[in-house]
Amino acid sequence: MQFGERIKELRESKELLQRQLAASLEIDTPMYSKLERGERRAKREQVLLLADLLDADVHDLLTIWLADQVYDLVKDEEDAQKALRVAEERVTYKTQKKR
Template sequence: MRFGEHIRQLREKKNLLLRHLASDLDIDTAMMSKIERSERKAKRELIPQLAKLLNTSVTELQTLYMADQIIELIDDEENPQDILNAAEKEINQIKKQDS
């Protein structure tokens, strides 16, 4: 699930209007709508505030937010799965070194 779609589902579950959430975040309604449709990226600084307003964890939102960033970065590549596998392998090596 994409970050924006998840935000919309959480907002609707709480029966919050788009304009109310946007106002609480101090952004305009059009921008919030674009974030929910994955047409614009939310500022990373909004994640803790979104988590609080939508009664969810910061970690959950950060995970989806970062996943969207990775998807955007590699989506047009010929071998996105190979890229992800190579990155995962490197992350695991780094973790071993840090242990």
């Protein structure tokens, strides 16, 4: 499930129109449409707003929003899986470290 599909699903379940969400995000409807279709990427700030407007869990939305970007970055690489594991280890290490 990608970010765009997810917000579309949420929007429809709340019976909202694209133009309503677009207005709340202060972008035009075509732009909002592109967010749902994954043609354009939402800004982080817009993700937060959308979570609020759609009564969705912010972390869930941020997670797939981020995952979209990560996937985009690695999708054409043969070494994608290895790279993701390396990155994951670094994140784990960083998290364990006390700061």
